[in-house]
Amino acid sequence: MLLLANRISLGTFHVIKSFLPWIKSNGNSCNYVLIGACLVLFSSCSAPSNVEKAVDEQILHFGLGSEPQYLDPHLANSVSAHNVIIALIEGLVSEDPKTLKPVPGVAEKWDISEDGLVYTFHLRKNAKWSNGDPVTSHDFVYSYRRILNPELASQYASMLHGLKNARKYHEQGLSWEDAKVGAIALDNHTLQLTLENPTPYFLELLNHYSWFPAHPSTIEKFGAFGKQGTAWTRPGNYVGNGAFILSDHKVNSVIEVKKNPLYWDAQTVTLEGIRFYPIESADTEERAFRSGFLHLTQTVSPDRIDFLKANNPDLIHFESYLGTYFYRFNVEEPPFDDVRVRLAFNLATDRQAIVEKVTKGGQLPARCFTPPGTGGFSPESRFRFDPQKAKALIKEYLDEKGLKSLPKIELKYNTSEGHKKVAEALQGMWKSHLGAEIQLLNMEWKVFLSTIAKRDFALARAGWIGDYVDANTFLHMWRTGDGHNNTGWSDARYDELLELAAQESDTQKRFSYFEECEKLIAENAPILPIYFYVHVTLRSPTVKGWYPTLLDHHPYKYVRLESIAGNN
Amino acid sequence: MVKFILVRILQAIPTLFVIATLTFFMTRLAPGGPFDSEKNIPDEIKEKLEAHFGLDKPLHEQFILYIGNLLQGDLGPSFKYMGWEVSELIAKAFPVSAQLGMLSLFTALLIGLPAGIIAALRKNSAYDYFLMISAMFGICLPTFVLGPLLILIFSSWLGWLHPLGWYTFSDMILPSLTLGLFYGAYIARLTRAGMLETLNQDYIRTARAKGASPLRVVLRHALKGGLLPVVTFLGPAFAGLISGSFIIESIFFIPGLGRFFVTAAFNRDYTMVLGTVLFYACLIIILNLVVDIIQASLDPKSREK
Numbered sequence: 062m063l064l065l066a067n068r069i070s071l072g073t074f075h076v077i078k079s080f081l082p083w084i085k086s087n088g089n090s091c092n093y094v095l096i097g098a099c100l101v102l103f104s105s106c107s108a109p110s111n112v113e114k115a116v117d118e119q120i121l122h123f124g125l126g127s128e129p130q131y132l133d134p135h136l137a138n139s140v141s142a143h144n145v146i147i148a149l150i151e152g153l154v155s156e157d158p159k160t161l162k163p164v165p166g167v168a169e170k171w172d173i174s175e176d177g178l179v180y181t182f183h184l185r186k187n188a189k190w191s192n193g194d195p196v197t198s199h200d201f202v203y204s205y206r207r208i209l210n211p212e213l214a215s216q217y218a219s220m221l222h223g224l225k226n227a228r229k230y231h232e233q234g235l236s237w238e239d240a241k242v243g244a245i246a247l248d249n250h251t252l253q254l255t256l257e258n259p260t261p262y263f264l265e266l267l268n269h270y271s272w273f274p275a276h277p278s279t280i281e282k283f284g285a286f287g288k289q290g291t292a293w294t295r296p297g298n299y300v301g302n303g304a305f306i307l308s309d310h311k312v313n314s315v316i317e318v319k320k321n322p323l324y325w326d327a328q329t330v331t332l333e334g335i336r337f338y339p340i341e342s343a344d345t346e347e348r349a350f351r352s353g354f355l356h357l358t359q360t361v362s363p364d365r366i367d368f369l370k371a372n373n374p375d376l377i378h379f380e381s382y383l384g385t386y387f388y389r390f391n392v393e394e395p396p397f398d399d400v401r402v403r404l405a406f407n408l409a410t411d412r413q414a415i416v417e418k419v420t421k422g423g424q425l426p427a428r429c430f431t432p433p434g435t436g437g438f439s440p441e442s443r444f445r446f447d448p449q450k451a452k453a454l455i456k457e458y459l460d461e462k463g464l465k466s467l468p469k470i471e472l473k474y475n476t477s478e479g480h481k482k483v484a485e486a487l488q489g490m491w492k493s494h495l496g497a498e499i500q501l502l503n504m505e506w507k508v509f510l511s512t513i514a515k516r517d518f519a520l521a522r523a524g525w526i527g528d529y530v531d532a533n534t535f536l537h538m539w540r541t542g543d544g545h546n547n548t549g550w551s552d553a554r555y556d557e558l559l560e561l562a563a564q565e566s567d568t569q570k571r572f573s574y575f576e577e578c579e580k581l582i583a584e585n586a587p588i589l590p591i592y593f594y595v596h597v598t599l600r601s602p603t604v605k606g607w608y609p610t611l612l613d614h615h616p617y618k619y620v621r622l623e624s625i626a627g628n629n
Numbered sequence: 630m631v632k633f634i635l636v637r638i639l640q641a642i643p644t645l646f647v648i649a650t651l652t653f654f655m656t657r658l659a660p661g662g663p664f665d666s667e668k669n670i671p672d673e674i675k676e677k678l679e680a681h682f683g684l685d686k687p688l689h690e691q692f693i694l695y696i697g698n699l700l701q702g703d704l705g706p707s708f709k710y711m712g713w714e715v716s717e718l719i720a721k722a723f724p725v726s727a728q729l730g731m732l733s734l735f736t737a738l739l740i741g742l743p744a745g746i747i748a749a750l751r752k753n754s755a756y757d758y759f760l761m762i763s764a765m766f767g768i769c770l771p772t773f774v775l776g777p778l779l780i781l782i783f784s785s786w787l788g789w790l791h792p793l794g795w796y797t798f799s800d801m802i803l804p805s806l807t808l809g810l811f812y813g814a815y816i817a818r819l820t821r822a823g824m825l826e827t828l829n830q831d832y833i834r835t836a837r838a839k840g841a842s843p844l845r846v847v848l849r850h851a852l853k854g855g856l857l858p859v860v861t862f863l864g865p866a867f868a869g870l871i872s873g874s875f876i877i878e879s880i881f882f883i884p885g886l887g888r889f890f891v892t893a894a895f896n897r898d899y900t901m902v903l904g905t906v907l908f909y910a911c912l913i914i915i916l917n918l919v920v921d922i923i924q925a926s927l928d929p930k931s932r933e934k
Contacts, residue, residue: 131711138668214677216670232673289681290711312710312718314795314884340793341892342879348780348792349882507661507897514669524667544669 110353112601116624119333121604121617124346126359128313128339132294133285134273135208138216140613141359143270145337148318148617149301150273153182153201153252154264158619159608161530163264167196167274167302168252177259177566178225184250189323190276191299191306198252204274205244206230206237212287217271220528223263225255259566262436262531268614269528276300304330304618313339331606331621350376350599356622357600357607363479366421366597376599379423380609383432384526384594385535386424386483388472391519392587393549396467401454403586406520407444408451409494410487415591419486420479422597427590429579435611436531438572443583444590448494455495469498474522475509483591484522513547526594530611532575533562539582550587630925634918641914645907649699652906653692656899663708663897682708684899695903704907705900709893715904718889722873723908725795726885729808729878730871732801734863736809737816742859744813745820746847749828749855760817767814776807776880793882804881808874812866819862824855853927860927864920868912 111122129142134150137143155166168182188196205224208215209231221227225243229235243255256263266272279300280286283293292298296317299307304327305318316337320330338355340346343362349355361369361377369377390397390406397403412426425432428442459466472488474480484501491497499520504512513521525545527534537543540559541551555578562574582588596613606619664670664678679685683694698705704715744764748757783803784792794800827833828851836850873887886905893901 128710130709133711136711138666211674211677214674214681216664216666216668216674216678218674219671232671289678290706292712294712311884312713312721313888338882340882342882344777345793345880345882348777348784352784352792354791354793506895507659507665510665510667511660514665544671547669 112353112356112603115356115622116603119331119622121332121335121620121622122355123335123337124349124355124358124360125316125337125339126346127341129316131289132299132307132310132316133289134270134275135204135213135215135217136289137270141337141339143614145316145318146270146273147303147614148305148335149299149303149307150270150275151188151303151324152267152273153184154267156268156614156616158606158616159610161265161268161610161612161614163267171264177261178256180254180256180263181247182252182254184252185325186250187325188302189325190302191321191323192276192279193323194276194278194300195249196274196302197249198246199249200274200277201252202244202246203277203280205242205272207275207280207286208271209242210287213289215271217269220266220269220271223256223258223260223266225257227257258563260563261566261568261571262529262533265529265531274302276302305332305335308334326618330618332617335617347599350601356604358598361597361599363420363422363482369599373599375602378596378598378600378609380596380598380613381425381432381611382526382594382596382613383435383530383611384524385427385430385432386522386524386591386594387427387430388487388589388591389513389518389521389523389548390587390589391516391521391549393516394519396458396470397519399458400585401458402467403589405451405454405458405495406491406497407586407589408447408454409491410444410589410591411446411490412444412591413446414490415483415486419482420592422595424592424595427592430582430588430590431532431535431575431579432527432593435527435535437568438532438575440532440576440579443580451494455497467495467497469500470519471500471502472520472522473502473504473509473512473518475506476503480522487591516547516549520589523588524594527612532572533559536575536578539578539587548587550585552581552585555581630922634922637914637918637921641911644914645910646696648910649696649903649907650692652903653695653899654688656894656897656902657688659897661897663899665897682706699907704904707898707901709896709898709901715900718901719886719904719908722884722886722889723871725883726873726878726887727871729801729804729883729885730867730873732805733808733812734867734870736805737812740809740813741816742820744817745859746824746852746855748817748821749824750847752825757821761821764814764817767810768818770811771876772807772811772874773876773880775810776803776877779803779807780880793880795881795883795885800881804877804883807880808870808877812870815862815866816859819858820855823858824851827851827854830854857924857928860920860923864916865913868909868916872909872912 115122123144125141125144127139127141129137129139129145131137131142132145134146137146151166153166153168154163156162157164167184167188169185170183172181173179184196184198186195190196205221207213208218209221209227211231218231222231226240227242230237230240230242245253247253260266279293279298283291283298285291285293296307296310301307304321304324306321308319309315309317317334319334320332321327324330338349340349343360346355346358346360347362347365350358390403392398392403412428416424416426428444429440431438431440433439455467472484474484481501481503488499488501491499512518525535525538536559538545539550540546540556558574558578562571565571565574600607602625603622605621605623607615662684664675676685683691695705707713707715707718710718744760748760751757780792780803783790790803791800833846833851836846841850873885873890875887875891877883878885878887889901890905890909893905
């Protein structure tokens with residue numbers, strides 16, 4: 062038997078040899094070579110990790126979460142795409158790394174007309190595309206025309222509907238010239254934008270990728286003006302004007318960008334490059350972070366929060382994020398067609414308990430829909446926890462309908478451990494306070510999306526992340542017939558209030574309209590707000606110039622990597 | 630033999646057609662589409678978007694179009710990875726999965742064959758029980774438990790290997806060990822069963838009687854027949870191994886075919902689903918053919934047929 066084992070191990074060796082052809086077979090010495098090879102192999106692993114090398118190399122290793130569908134700013138539709146595109150392209154304005162307030166980008170200064178409708182941008186002369194061409198105002202007009210081009214079918218084109226007459230070109234079939242869209246290049250370096258309404262958050266809006274420029278001759282070269290999925294976004298083809306250039310893209314593996322020497326503010330940029338890894342599994346991402354493969358992770362598995370909070374308080378970060386986690390009611394189906402039932406469910410929801418005992422990531426309980434402080438607007442807390450009142454409302458409803466108890470209600474959510482935990486907690490609360498029988502039903506993401514769109518639910522999970530820092534991005538969705546409403550709720554006064562707010566340039570008056578909107582939401586309760594999102598992430602202390610921001614935007618040109626004293 | 634191979638290849642064509650047809654219509658039956666996202670887009674934009682990729686045409690027309698392109702070797706563009714062709718993505722991911730698969734298979738054979746042979750030779754001994762209980766563990770322990778466990782030991786505690794990636798040769802060790810142990814356990818049990826059956830055959834007794842050494846009996850006489858069940862298992866197993874494992878590739882962040890295969894279904898990336906399914910089907914067909922040829926050379930009985 063021993064002999065046999067030896068035979069096989071010799072056989073093994075021959076196979077290894079065929080795998081490693083450089084190992085010469087000359088009698089006994091080959092065994093030593095093999096052992097040596099193994100040693101080299103293992104010792105190579107104790108080489109410095111990415112994070113250890115990064116201080117010298119200034120390469121940021123970034124957990125991207127998922128592979129972006131598009132790297133084209135006019136087609137992009139995800140957070141992961143945003144994270145890559147802001148390295149490659151710069152808009153008219155840029156963001157302050159702490160406050161996200163607009164600071165000069167391609168435009169070095171701008172004038173705003175008194176009525177707040179006309180913005181004139183003066184573009185800097187030294188702004189260049191990565192192929193050396195100057196960035197001109199014509200490039201911006203071209204880009205707006207491209208994203209609004211109905212043939213391109215961009216999902217975020219509506220972000221530009223604030224431009225005067227943009228809808229006429231985008232939705233009503235008029236040509237660009239006939240529509241007279243409010244984007245005019247006065248000369249090569251002066252761009253005049255005219256708006257439909259005074260929009261106090263217009264400059265912030267410009268930091269959304271849908272407003273970013275693309276290089277016209279590159280777009281034309283690949284026939285991408287009205288066509289999706291062309292090869293212009295590949296490394297080697299991609300022409301941008303940002304602080305970095307796309308140098309490598311291996312799908313599902315890595316996206317690499319390198320410092321752009323032609324960027325007008327290249328002296329501010331400390332990083333030599335960024336490598337983005339689309340690691341989908343939160344556990345794999347955490348292991349990558351722990352071994353020094355990543356500087357920062359996109360997310361943290363909810364099950365790990367307790368452990369990390371206790372053991373690595375310096376690495377785990379909880380940062381408020383401009384988003385609301387809520388449930389939608391279907392207000393056209395019983396029992397939620399009755400406002401008393403919707404209010405009762407809201408009153409029987411102990412939001413404080415959810416954030417303290419279930420989510421545990423430092424979330425704030427949502428007692429209104431718009432996260433407080435959004436662009437300076439903090440709505441009053443109207444969604445309270447009052448089980449007694451909830452019981453009374455349900456009793457009133459049941460008596461009136463002649464029912465003994467509520468019918469069985471299905472709660473639909475997309476499959477995820479986190480959503481399940483919240484749903485189970487609520488199931489328990491509603492059972493004990495209202496005697497409601499809730500059945501949980503999890504669904505695969507795309508199935509869930511089409512279920513919501515068809516409004517085939519009684520009660521369903523939802524979430525909304527703001528596109529820009531203004532209450533409008535939240536309240537807008539409850540207008541009658543909005544593509545995101547999906548509750549069946551509609552209120553003429555609500556629609557009117559939003560219209561009034563859009564035309565109002567006085568901040569206090571705008572906020573009072575928004576406040577009334579919030580009040581209508583609380584009184585009619587087409588939804589059940591639960592908590593305000595928090596972005597939970599692991600980040601190495603070597604990453605400097607990185608600040609918590611509401612939109613989780615981090616302009617990379619201010620980021621640098623420094624060794625931390627005493628921990629080298 | 631040539632005729633046999635030709636017939637099998639001709640048989641493969643209708644098989645592939647049926648697979649393509651079923652996959653095509655099944656992906657379309659699933660609710661949701663490649664462009665559904667949380668960001669609701671107006672219907673007219675969605676229609677344009679679908680028109681862009683020919684998804685607005687009647688289903689049978691789309692099907693004919695797809696088959697037409699397929700015959701020209703065109704698998705179409707991916708809907709999830711915009712700007713990339715499905716064939717191009719498969720071409721990049723397959724070598725990675727194949728490398729991982731072959732290393733795993735090699736590991737599996739290295740562990741499974743000796744274990745199975747030893748267990749068969751020392752039937753009902755402590756060795757046998759120990760090896761077969763270990764094999765049972767290997768089969769029962771899912772790779773998503775074993776993988777992180779190996780990472781914990783070799784990466785977190787000992788610090789020898791990276792917990793993820795596919796960059797250096799050493800990165801290949803943990804994933805192929807994880808997959809290899811699982812398949813090795815199967816192979817051990819199959820080898821044992823096959824060997825036990827052949828060891829009782831008359832010709833083995835004859836070989837022993839004529840004075841062949843025990844080693845010669847095992848390697849030259851018994852193994853040839855005893856490996857038949859293993860070879861049958863290896864065909865589809867090999868196809869499964871080299872076409873990628875979603876779990877292993879996710880745990881170790883390996884850019885292989887398995888991740889494309891599974892995520893394509895979640896993304897409703899129709900062309901990618903079809904591309905990977907057809908690719909996998911071709912692999913299975915080819916490997917089954919290879920298995921049949923090997924079996925014929927191992928087993929005179931099936932050759933005569």
